[in-house]
Amino acid sequence: MIKDKVVVITGASSGIGEATAKLLARRGAKVVLGARRDDRLKQIVAEIGAQGGQAAFRELDVTSQSDNDAIINLAKERFGGVDVIFLNAGIMPNSQLSALKTDDWHQMVDVNIKGVLNGVAAVLPTFTAKKSGQVITTSSVAGLKAYPGGAVYGGTKWFVRDFMEVLRMESAQEGTNIRTATIYPAAVNTELLNAISDKATAETMQKVYDQYGISPERIAEIVAFAIDAPDDTTINEFTVGPANQPW
Ligand code: NJP
Numbered sequence: 001m002i003k004d005k006v007v008v009i010t011g012a013s014s015g016i017g018e019a020t021a022k023l024l025a026r027r028g029a030k031v032v033l034g035a036r037r038d039d040r041l042k043q044i045v046a047e048i049g050a051q052g053g054q055a056a057f058r059e060l061d062v063t064s065q066s067d068n069d070a071i072i073n074l075a076k077e078r079f080g081g082v083d084v085i086f087l088n089a090g091i092m093p094n095s096q097l098s099a100l101k102t103d104d105w106h107q108m109v110d111v112n113i114k115g116v117l118n119g120v121a122a123v124l125p126t127f128t129a130k131k132s133g134q135v136i137t138t139s140s141v142a143g144l145k146a147y148p149g150g151a152v153y154g155g156t157k158w159f160v161r162d163f164m165e166v167l168r169m170e171s172a173q174e175g176t177n178i179r180t181a182t183i184y185p186a187a188v189n190t191e192l193l194n195a196i197s198d199k200a201t202a203e204t205m206q207k208v209y210d211q212y213g214i215s216p217e218r219i220a221e222i223v224a225f226a227i228d229a230p231d232d233t234t235i236n237e238f239t240v241g242p243a244n245q246p247w
Pocket of ligand 1 (some may be wrong): 010011012013014015016017034035036037038060061062063088090091094097117138139140141142184185186187188189190191192193216
């Protein structure tokens with residue numbers, strides 16, 4: 001059931017996170033939005049409120065453990081607890097390895113890997129204590145298949161896959177009833193390509209997205225589906241993308 005669940009969403013200021021916040025709020029969830037651009041969050045929360053939904057926001061840099069702890073506390077203060085965390089914040093500044101964009105490499109590790117670790121560390125004690133909860137992450141088809149230009153991005157998303165599978169196994173072993181879902185999207189029209197600093201890579205990827213990209217609403221529907229499954233059921237992995245995208 002989605003209605004009345006408290007859902008914390010990271011990377012909620014645009015793209016998949018924004019679409020998911022709006023969809024879940026329409027279906028009766030209480031959503032707590034985090035990202036760095038808090039002006040955008042403020043606007044999205046106002047839109048949700050204007051349509052009768054319940055939402056709160058907080059500036060969040062997922063690379064900071066204290067920011068992650070604070071957004072969980074906000075969910076508890078405003079809505080009395082937390083039921084789901086959607087760890088969705090991510091960046092994809094792709095390039096060939098030979099370009100040696102080492103700052104981009106490290107930033108992807110910090111946001112896409114450590115951001116997920118920080119979010120889980122912030123929420124796990126609560127989920128463990130109440131013996132329920134759900135962790136949903138946005139990995140990528142790049143976490144399933146290698147491609148040139150995506151060595152580091154893909155590596156961070158492979159990490160998410162492994163981490164989420166072990167989280168699922170351990171929570172089952174420990175009887176904490178924590179449900180997991182990992183989403184592997186292909187081309188989705190969001191702001192993701194804006195962070196690509198390598199010109200040739202940006203142009204190549206833009207062409208792919210122009211040809212194939214689908215709406216982030218499609219991914220929001222998957223998140224809603226995962227949350228809506230009965231509490232005794234984990235639907236663990238979703239690969240989702242444009243019907244006409246061959247790779
Ligand atoms: O992209 P975009 P998506 N701390 O750029 C936030 C994965 N994915 O919706 O902080 C906190 O519109 C950023 O907010 P801000 C992808 O890897 C996508 O496509 O204000 N938040 C924004 O809200 C990512 O994991 C595709 O700049 C941080 C959000 O992240 C997820 O989908 C394909 C942050 C990014 O929104 C959502 O990305 C695929 C930080 N340090 C996987 N840094 C696709 N679009 O095709 C960034 O396979 N954010």
